[in-house]
Amino acid sequence: MGIFNNKIDITELYPKGFVDIHSHLLPGIDDGAKNIEDSLALIERLQKQGINNFRITPHVLGGVWENSSSVIKEKEADLRKVLKEKGFDNVNIHAAAEYMLDDHFSALLDNNDILPLKDKYILVEMSFFNPPFNLDDLLFQIQVKGYVPVLAHPERYNYYHNNMSQYEKLIEAGCLFQLNLLSLTEQYGKPTTKIAYELLKKGMYTFTGTDTHHKRHVHLMNEIATKKNKKLLTPLFENNIKTFSF
Incomplete structure (x- = not known):
């Protein structure tokens, strides 16, 4: 019974202005969204959950999605x-990118062709198979260019799950961590959820985001709407508002 009492409506989870x-x-x-109709449907669903502000981050990945700025x-x-x-007057959008830390990204960085989330913050990701061999150098170059990497x-x-010290080294190297809210659901499996909560309780995240790709993701987000999660996530929500508001 306590578990059910802990549930809240998803609209109660996010603070105003998230x-x-x-x-x-x-x-x-x-x-992600396949066409403009899909984009609208996803935004409408997310808006009903309480999100009106989006810094949208399409993949930029060499050899796969080499999306130019x-x-x-466009x-x-x-x-x-x-x-x-369509009358979405209270929806704010800004397009940035989610950059894979690869050679293509290095070339974009060298050419100063980067779309930040806002100001100096850029969203980056790594391969799910192994980190880049020149990770330290990439993080250094990002900061030399005046940016802050948000991982x-x-x-x-x-590959970091059994060595928490690697996460600490990334933070020491200047990375800020962004939690996927979907990681608190079944989406990526129990090991990912376990590590997400561990990093969250240790205060190692700075920001959060949905990483929404499709309707199932939006539906799954309802699972995280609990009093416990709201308490854990509120500092991240507040950081998002403070740093990335329109």
């Missing part, structure tokens, strides 16, 4: 136009 800094809502650009901004303009036409979903990198 900004989702990780999502794949731009149409037809990666493995100009293409991303897709953003298309979505912004349709949102206005997406560190809880999903299985």
Whole structure:
């Protein structure tokens, strides 16, 4: 009975003004929204859960999704136009990117062709198979360029699960951690959920995001709506608002 009493409505979870800094809502650009109709449907569902502000982050991955900054901004303009036409007046969007730490990213960084989440913050990710061999150098170069690396979903990198000191080293190297809210659900498996809670309780996350790709993700988000999670997540929600508000 206590478990059920702990549940809250998803609309009670997010504070007013919460900004989702990780999502794949731009149409037809990666493995997220397939078209503009899909984008609208996802935004409408997320809005009903209490999220109106989105810093959208399509994948930029060499050899797979080499989305240029100009293409991303074109897709953003298309979505912004349709949102206005459909009456989504209280929805704010800004397109950035989720950059894979690879050679393609290094070239973009060298050319100063980066779309930050806001100001100096850029969202980066690593391969799920192994970290880049030149990780330390990449993190150093990001900071030399004046950016702050926000590492997406560190809880999903299985090769760090048995060595928490690696997470500590990443933070010492200048990384800020972004929790995927979906990691607190069944989406990525129990080991990921376990590490997510461990990092959360240790206060190692700075920001959070949904990492929404499709409707199932939005539906799963209802699972995290508990009093316990709200207490744990509120500091991250507040950091998102303070740092990334429109």
